Amino acid sequence: MRTLILGALVLCCAFLPGAPLWAGMCSAPHFPPDRSLFVADDGNNLRQSGGPNYAKAPILAVLNAGDEVGLIDVDGKWANVETVDGVRGWISAKNLLSGQAFLKREQAQNKDMYQECGQLGDIVTSFPMDIDGDGGLETMTLTCQPGIDCANFTMRITEIQGGIVFQGPAYGDSPLIFCQCGAGSYYPTLVGDLDGDGKAEILAEYAPSDLSASSFWLGDYDGKGFKTLLDGKSLVENPAKPGFFAFADPPMNEYESGVRWLMSFSGWSKDGKARGTVFQIRKNPQTGDATDVYTGEGLFTPEKGGFTLTGWEKPFALAQ
Numbered sequence: 001m002r003t004l005i006l007g008a009l010v011l012c013c014a015f016l017p018g019a020p021l022w023a024g025m026c027s028a029p030h031f032p033p034d035r036s037l038f039v040a041d042d043g044n045n046l047r048q049s050g051g052p053n054y055a056k057a058p059i060l061a062v063l064n065a066g067d068e069v070g071l072i073d074v075d076g077k078w079a080n081v082e083t084v085d086g087v088r089g090w091i092s093a094k095n096l097l098s099g100q101a102f103l104k105r106e107q108a109q110n111k112d113m114y115q116e117c118g119q120l121g122d123i124v125t126s127f128p129m130d131i132d133g134d135g136g137l138e139t140m141t142l143t144c145q146p147g148i149d150c151a152n153f154t155m156r157i158t159e160i161q162g163g164i165v166f167q168g169p170a171y172g173d174s175p176l177i178f179c180q181c182g183a184g185s186y187y188p189t190l191v192g193d194l195d196g197d198g199k200a201e202i203l204a205e206y207a208p209s210d211l212s213a214s215s216f217w218l219g220d221y222d223g224k225g226f227k228t229l230l231d232g233k234s235l236v237e238n239p240a241k242p243g244f245f246a247f248a249d250p251p252m253n254e255y256e257s258g259v260r261w262l263m264s265f266s267g268w269s270k271d272g273k274a275r276g277t278v279f280q281i282r283k284n285p286q287t288g289d290a291t292d293v294y295t296g297e298g299l300f301t302p303e304k305g306g307f308t309l310t311g312w313e314k315p316f317a318l319a320q
Contacts, residue, residue, distance in 0.1 A: 020175065020232075021206060021215060022173070022174070022206075022231065026147075026150050026177050026181070027147045027148050027179065028145070028147070028150075028171055029068060029099060029170075030070070030171060030173070031070035031071075031171060033171070035072075037068070037070075037079075037081065037099070038068055039063045039065055039091075040095050040096065041064075041065050041095065042064040042065050044063045044064070046061040046083070046087065046091050047060065047090050047091070048060060049090055050078030050091075050092075051076075054090070057090070061089065066106075068084055069083055069091070069096070070084075074093060077092060077094065078090050078093060079091055079096055106148055107146075113149060114146065114147075114148060115146055115150055117144035117146050123187070124188075124267070125141060126141050127140040127141075127142075127191040128191075129191050129192065130200050131157055131199060131200050132199060136159065136160070137160055138159055139157065140155055140156070140157045140202075141156050141157075141158065142188070143156070145170075147179075149181055150179035150181035150182075151180050152179045153178040153179060153180075153187070155176055175204070175226070176219075176226060184206070185206075185207045186206050188202055189203055189205040189265040190265040190267070192268060192274075193302075195304060196304070204216065204217045204218075204219070205264055211293065213250050213261040214262075214264060215233060216233055218230045218231075233248060234261055235247060235261060236250075236259050236261050237260040237261065243309040244307075245260075245262045245278075245307045245309070247305055254281055255290040258282060260278055260280040260294075262300070263276075273300060273301060273310060274302060275299060275313065276299075277297050277298075278295065278296050278297075278298055278309075278316060279293065279294070279295050280293075280316075282294060292318055293319045294317060294319065296314055296317060298312050
């Protein structure tokens, strides 16, 4: 069973050269619907061949409940499949379930792991935007699909008249599949013109499950799809330029360094400022321990390389 521990994933992927932080974040299927199957229980041997003499065939891998495979072929009681890692072999077909059947079973047996869309509360699923800078308004809509560990969201961008400008993927690893998970999330936090080019960008937040600095993915539409502008960067206040929160590597120890960081955004004000929440951890003057949490809600102007604080809607102060 795949579970999402966001902090561990961030730590892991930060040390994998070239690995995008979004890879493996959500629990959307890896394979297309007509191929996607899930292993029903633990301890299933993936063998080099099936059939009457299967016991003599070399074991290529051991598959457990919740592991996804892509169907290649069926021969009697045996299924030729491919793992998400690209290993191809044979497994007893009776030990495989469709995605719908697997989710239905998990919903009944593992309610804590099954993420219902209706359990997410009031989250934003519609974002107005000018994706191509032509002055016309488009809308990015996110559609939820329930899943194990995460409720996953596919995106679609449409014109006011209803025509589809862009349809995001529904399976595979992609920065355009978003999710709300039991331990953190990966979800758009701000959509708009963030670099002054007249076109909207998408800023998605890797929200941690604890009080540590968020990381972000920033994507830009190139007329055919979205390209990554940055990934895995935090918004940390520049000591040499107070009030400017720059995209930078996540702070190694925000509990000891005393830096301020932008944790998340909550949309735009009427005058076009981004609403964001700032955090800082300071040492308690009595104990000397880094336990005092300061926070405030501010208004920010997007600039090249980050955001500039222009004022506070909720003053920055020690959290009660």
